[in-house]
Amino acid sequence: xxxxxxxxIRVIDEARSVEFYRTAFGLRIVDRVDFADxxxxxxxxxxxxxxxxxxxxxxxxxxxxxxxxxxHLAVVVDDVDAEHARLTDVGLAPRKLVDFRNGxxxxxxxxxxADPDGYQIEVIQRGGRFG
Amino acid sequence: xxxxxxxxIRVIDEARSVEFYRTAFGLRIVDRVDFADxxxxxxxxxxxxxxxxxxxxxxxxxxxxxxxxxxHLAVVVDDVDAEHARLTDVGLAPRKLVDFRNGxxxxxxxxxxADPDGYQIEVIQRGGRFG
Numbered sequence: 001x002x003x004x005x006x007x008x009i010r011v012i013d014e015a016r017s018v019e020f021y022r023t024a025f026g027l028r029i030v031d032r033v034d035f036a037d038x039x040x041x042x043x044x045x046x047x048x049x050x051x052x053x054x055x056x057x058x059x060x061x062x063x064x065x066x067x068x069x070x071x072h073l074a075v076v077v078d079d080v081d082a083e084h085a086r087l088t089d090v091g092l093a094p095r096k097l098v099d100f101r102n103g104x105x106x107x108x109x110x111x112x113x114a115d116p117d118g119y120q121i122e123v124i125q126r127g128g129r130f131g
Numbered sequence: 132x133x134x135x136x137x138x139x140i141r142v143i144d145e146a147r148s149v150e151f152y153r154t155a156f157g158l159r160i161v162d163r164v165d166f167a168d169x170x171x172x173x174x175x176x177x178x179x180x181x182x183x184x185x186x187x188x189x190x191x192x193x194x195x196x197x198x199x200x201x202x203h204l205a206v207v208v209d210d211v212d213a214e215h216a217r218l219t220d221v222g223l224a225p226r227k228l229v230d231f232r233n234g235x236x237x238x239x240x241x242x243x244x245a246d247p248d249g250y251q252i253e254v255i256q257r258g259g260r261f262g
Binding site for chain 2 (some may be wrong): 002008033055072074119122123131
């Protein structure tokens with residue numbers, strides 16, 4: 001059986017991205033592998049065996065094209081209002097908090113925040129199926 | 132503490148994508164939420180609390196632009212050679228198996244396979260830090 005283990009995104013500035021994912025979501029570096037032309041940085045939280053892999057192609061300065069296919073990585077948090085306030089305070093400019101409804105059913109409460117390269121992260125209130 | 136819970140990609144054909152992720156990686160539908168303009172399908176395996184979210188925007192027929200920023204989702208398997216053979220047999224056209232080395236160090240053995248919309252999935256031999 002296959003097991004999902006990581007998602008990889010290409011980023012321009014290793015330090016900037018590592019700092020973002022640490023500050024915003026508490027991810028830490030669990031591995032870093034340096035090659036001649038690129039570096040791989042694996043970041044993870046405490047709660048789940050799934051990692052974010054950052055690829056830094058050395059010498060790349062042009063922003064990556066993000067397209068309209070890939071959507072986002074999502075995290076759940078215990079208190080989405082408090083996290084929204086905290087990320088606002090540290091200057092990460094989260095988008096507004098929204099209640100996501102399907103007709104009368106509340107599906108979830110969340111906001112989006114962009115990482116330094118423009119990738120979106122969805123921050124969802126823990127509860128229901130977002131456990 | 133934030134917990135990584137899912138990665139979202141936009142796909143054109145719900146049935147085609149669900150069939151691919153089931154056949155290739157044994158993922159099953161754990162939730163499906165239908166809205167007026169789009170459908171969300173959550174798929175997961177048995178091994179980890181991380182899900183793949185498919186978004187199907189109704190009426191969309193134009194292929195999504197994948198850009199060059201987002202890389203891939205990765206899975207580990209117990210026998211990457213057997214999985215490569217199996218996916219070849221079922222017609223999913225995996226790319227060739229490669230040993231990924233950093234100088235003399237074998238980092239991993241893997242192959243890539245594309246999903247129906249062209250998103251890449253890395254299939255890695257379980258072992259070492261890819262557990």
